[in-house]
Amino acid sequence: MDLRQLEYFVAVAEERNFTRAAERVHISQSGVSAQIRQLERELGAELFDRSSRTVTLTVAGKAALEHARATLAAAGTIGQAVAEVSELIRGRLTVGMVIGCTITPLFDALAAFHGAHPGVELALLEDGSDRLVEGVRAGDIDLALIGAAHSTPDGLDSLTIIDERLVVAVPAGHPLAEQRSVELRDLTAHPLVCMPPGTGLRTVFDDACAAQGLHPAIALEASAADSIAALADRGLGVGVLSESMAAGYGDRLTALAIDDVDTPALLALVWKRAHNPALRELLGQARRAFAPA
Numbered sequence: 001m002d003l004r005q006l007e008y009f010v011a012v013a014e015e016r017n018f019t020r021a022a023e024r025v026h027i028s029q030s031g032v033s034a035q036i037r038q039l040e041r042e043l044g045a046e047l048f049d050r051s052s053r054t055v056t057l058t059v060a061g062k063a064a065l066e067h068a069r070a071t072l073a074a075a076g077t078i079g080q081a082v083a084e085v086s087e088l089i090r091g092r093l094t095v096g097m098v099i100g101c102t103i104t105p106l107f108d109a110l111a112a113f114h115g116a117h118p119g120v121e122l123a124l125l126e127d128g129s130d131r132l133v134e135g136v137r138a139g140d141i142d143l144a145l146i147g148a149a150h151s152t153p154d155g156l157d158s159l160t161i162i163d164e165r166l167v168v169a170v171p172a173g174h175p176l177a178e179q180r181s182v183e184l185r186d187l188t189a190h191p192l193v194c195m196p197p198g199t200g201l202r203t204v205f206d207d208a209c210a211a212q213g214l215h216p217a218i219a220l221e222a223s224a225a226d227s228i229a230a231l232a233d234r235g236l237g238v239g240v241l242s243e244s245m246a247a248g249y250g251d252r253l254t255a256l257a258i259d260d261v262d263t264p265a266l267l268a269l270v271w272k273r274a275h276n277p278a279l280r281e282l283l284g285q286a287r288r289a290f291a292p293a
Helices: 003-015 018-025 029-043 059-089 104-116 129-138 200-211 225-233 243-247 277-290
Strands: 091-098 120-127 143-149 157-164 166-171 192-194 218-221 238-242 253-258 265-271
Touching: 003 018, 003 029, 003 059, 018 029, 091 104, 091 129, 091 277, 104 120, 104 277, 120 129, 129 143, 129 265, 143 200, 143 277, 157 243, 157 277, 166 200, 166 225, 166 243, 192 200, 192 225, 200 238, 200 265, 225 238, 225 243, 225 253, 238 243, 243 253, 265 277
Parallel strands: 091 120, 091 143, 192 218, 192 238
Antiparallel strands: 143 265, 157 265, 166 238, 166 253
């Protein structure tokens, strides 16, 4: 008795016809009949009543059917388990990261995953958030760390890492430095240093300005928070950052809340599906790395 014989047996039982069963399993009718006869000889009992045009199960056939189905299901589970282990031994994951990212827990997650599964090749690429989302949707990128406005992209699974408001950062002596907060209209009198279009921070800022019909002067664009802070510190423009980003430069820049921008900027991990066992493992490492201390 082998799995092929059981597959043919189940097909005939469900189709109630040898011809349709043969079409289902993609072999000739004579091949199905021969294998069923062989199975019946091994079991010592007829499994089908062939006396009419419609094939029906005998009492022995009825007794065997559910066991045959269970055996085939178990064999499929074994194959799936082996395939998953194989993907964790040898595979490839492509991870996307928004340009200028300095979120070290992502690197911790990648290092932990690599240590546990050194046979899985990791590819890391940087790009704008919009393009990273497109790559995830297309299946070219398995997991991406993106910036977003309002909410995470529709149709993708996600894990929000940061959800916070925008601030502006100015050096000592700047006309805004003595204020506790600002409004968008206050910023139109000053050159700004922002993230480039396509990033979550820039989208939040641009949408808020458009809602009020404002057209601020974007003097410079930089993808990394360090660059924005350095440019703002040198008086080249008012830096637009998130709260946690600005907090890292408190020794030389003053962060001011923007009172009339309530929409949060998000930093999130996004992925299309987690059927790939290697991706599931990496997501587990990411959740642990980003978990609150």
